[in-house]
Amino acid sequence: MTACIHDHHAFGPARWGADDRIGAGNLLTPERRLAALAGVSTGEAINLDHIIDANAPRIEPNQTPFVMTLSPRANSVIRRRRAAGATNDAGTTLERIEMTTHVGTHIDALGHASRGNTLYNGLTVDETVDDFGLTELGIEHLPPMITRGVMLDVSGPEGLLRPGDVVTVDDLQRAEEVAKVDVQEGDVVCIHTGWGRWFGVDNARYVSGEPGIDVPAAEWLISKGVVAIAADNPAVEVIPNPRADRMLPVHQHTLTDAGVYLIENLNSAALASRGCHAFCFMLLAARFRGATGCPVRPVALL
């Protein structure tokens, strides 16, 4: 299906140095921020996320359930504070959340994926995957992501691809032509397959497989110098993979080999329906130390 001749040495140490921990995050320069902001004209912000709740789809068993309940609650807190002498009845309600960071719209940290024992930039699973978090390559290293976003609509005439449909380099190039944009170094590419319509609507279908890029398209995007690849599907890449003996090879080529980030479960519906192809992309991931990702709320600023 694909003759992937991947030169592992084109990335990693040779590119940003042996101590690098952020990969393509190095491309998130002040200059690119300024350039992206320069394109903002109306100040409108489009949400690129889905709201997260217990109904968020998940790929079992690796993505564990999201559970949220409220505790403590205003009424009980007021009761305790009265007992402690307060008269202003200040109630405060908090919640407890049980989650993986890969819930809902999220970004993968570089340490999320491995090729055997190998992680990004020559680090190893054995030394990096520790009990209470990644000792390296956790999401806390990710810089603020404010750069150009490019939306490539590959959803085709029906506005919807199907599981196993491979988004090819040709597909991406055609989408570039329609969009009248060229993918450039430092971009976040948002691939719209149409599959996101099932998020939270028909979760069983949504996670049963997905249309997405395979390794050649990933390599092409990597060669363009993108910071991150986002898509409106659970794993960015096509599932099942055309090669039956491959699972998540795009994760390996992007995160592990190239240090390029993946943003999953993107909500690209509004971008697609409005035909927004270039915009200022903003993503500020909460810095959970050693986490393998982060639920995020990316926005497109127009």
Next chain:
Amino acid sequence: MTACIHDHHAFGPARWGADDRIGAGNLLTPERRLAALAGVSTGEAINLDHIIDANAPRIEPNQTPFVMTLSPRANSVIRRRRAAGATNDAGTTLERIEMTTHVGTHIDALGHASRGNTLYNGLTVDETVDDFGLTELGIEHLPPMITRGVMLDVSGPEGLLRPGDVVTVDDLQRAEEVAKVDVQEGDVVCIHTGWGRWFGVDNARYVSGEPGIDVPAAEWLISKGVVAIAADNPAVEVIPNPRADRMLPVHQHTLTDAGVYLIENLNSAALASRGCHAFCFMLLAARFRGATGCPVRPVALL
């Protein structure tokens, strides 16, 4: 200490309508975004957060522990994928997190605080505080926060206030003068007390009390039309309150009465040391449905 005559009707329904759920979030207009972005000159981004881990301080018992462990892990996943026929040894590691959204640097949702049974805009605890989240006023309603940030350094000659030290209107006005900025409608005000130096360094001290604003200073900021008040302390407001029978009155005046947001455990050290007093403030909270807040990673863009 303070004769607070607060007109509840000046805010809430009278201001943004009976159906309003976002309070001062209404001030986050495209125009303000454009204005804030217009002031960006170098593209440098300063992190305004602390990294979140099990060592994050917390106010017990309401703020429950943060627990994060890695599972599944690359090695086990590879083993299972081999058994399923895969040959490319794609490992993926995820984590499970147990947390409250009020961990680390976070923003409070409007529904976080009550005055007795009353929440923002006439909603009630009884109807809004439900088992699995707030039915209204959850953090998912918060718009992308991209607006002007103003840092007011009230840390004084020692660079550090003490628990119970009240930040007064005079203090804020003096800080405005030094900063050569006037707090304006739509601003996020970042109050630097110096107390943040103990975050993660001496947690017992950090949560034992705090310097911060009391109701008059909150009212003054609200009267200026701020969107949010941020501070480098656990609760924005002074603890213990000068009035022994008051607990968290500023939470009530800001969140409950005025619909103004609070951002806690801000990391304002870099802003203060560099003397950055006005900047583009960005905060994109992940949209957990019904959550009473969100851990965030705000940045100042210069």
Next chain:
Amino acid sequence: MTACIHDHHAFGPARWGADDRIGAGNLLTPERRLAALAGVSTGEAINLDHIIDANAPRIEPNQTPFVMTLSPRANSVIRRRRAAGATNDAGTTLERIEMTTHVGTHIDALGHASRGNTLYNGLTVDETVDDFGLTELGIEHLPPMITRGVMLDVSGPEGLLRPGDVVTVDDLQRAEEVAKVDVQEGDVVCIHTGWGRWFGVDNARYVSGEPGIDVPAAEWLISKGVVAIAADNPAVEVIPNPRADRMLPVHQHTLTDAGVYLIENLNSAALASRGCHAFCFMLLAARFRGATGCPVRPVALL
């Protein structure tokens, strides 16, 4: 369907005093323990539980997911201990569990169910249901349960009842006759409906409804003085209730009014297939303070 004239005053304060917190647990006397043990002849122990894992059925949304993952793990721990100077490579593995106590085979604490604001023995939800546990009536009050167990097989000629099938007083009395046992004060009655066969096998069916007792049968058992009613179904009682406007009325009559315990998701298959109708019943619930129940591993000792 049933004209339930329930005299609330027959139970509660009038029976074991206004300070009572254990209800029918008062019947768990040393004398009854000795009597139950006196019937043990072979020493064989039959498990009356289902093994608990992520596949345990649950009634959504109240029964939240069970999530278990291993952390820390022997390999990582050994690495850290080596770094700390240890040479004996002692690995230890632990796990983290997220659960409700109502997972799998479990016992309900008296404070689990209410009639409006009323809990067992005149306590109130408002005062007892606190943020971090029940202030009264939590499972920690339950004495060790070592008493006579009686299995009543009501599964009928097909060995299986269906959702909505009501187990009546007649059914129980017929089962008594077959079993040649009379339900007596202090007994734990184990009702075998056959429904338990779907536990973990067809969870969607298992929780879609259930055969079980309705209020009259519960009242009859209460009048006999049972300590607990156990059944091989999710809620002991018939669901849906014959009266469309009633939900969980048996919970109210047993736990709330009478202080009689419920044991759910019992695994009574072995008892039924072997025709064990009387035995020594043992249940030792871990004492989680303020918990509304406890996952347990009851056994029948023959």
Next chain:
Amino acid sequence: MTACIHDHHAFGPARWGADDRIGAGNLLTPERRLAALAGVSTGEAINLDHIIDANAPRIEPNQTPFVMTLSPRANSVIRRRRAAGATNDAGTTLERIEMTTHVGTHIDALGHASRGNTLYNGLTVDETVDDFGLTELGIEHLPPMITRGVMLDVSGPEGLLRPGDVVTVDDLQRAEEVAKVDVQEGDVVCIHTGWGRWFGVDNARYVSGEPGIDVPAAEWLISKGVVAIAADNPAVEVIPNPRADRMLPVHQHTLTDAGVYLIENLNSAALASRGCHAFCFMLLAARFRGATGCPVRPVALL
């Protein structure tokens, strides 16, 4: 300090076969149950556990926090059920618990401890320690534990040993003499050091170290054929170990080599103060599949 020449082959495969998964659990025979029950005279049950709550001491970081909050709650549930048409206002309250099974009084599963990559009976960490539980040697394999319990009081004239105090074979033998019991095959030995007095009272002290047995005493007990060793301390064994380069060697000799169980944080105060030295010991661990232990509520039946 001790020249431990341990013959690994005396246990494991040579004893109960290559497929054995329960080790000394094989000694929990019906005959021993009957013998233990035969000694019961009054029917009194003494709790041997501590109540579990957020204040339970824990050895950080391996033993993660215990967090419990109530959700859903009766009031909210009643509101929803009314909306669904119910008129009987049946409230039900549940809780969510985040925990490790090693909280409070608990039993260790055989798979909890390793000697390098080796687990009990030749199993390996690599194959057995999986993401969602132990594939073998989890606590679900433990039979109901109803056997003779023997309490050996080694607390000395002050009723309290100190961290690092080694409980020797001589100490145990002297305690046997005082108790007028001989440790026999199938017994659960409960060692009272007095250290348990700090559980929940001074947690920092309680986990700062502990008096307990070292390898020779463990070997002696193993040679007697005990099923389990329980103690009123966090790890049964002395900490710090007299040999500075050893950590938890008793865990390895008991769980890993010999298949003998450990029961930690026992509450032996009542046994000691009353001088109960032999009794019927009962422990029924909830069967969490693949768990490395279980919080329990053991009792002594007199």
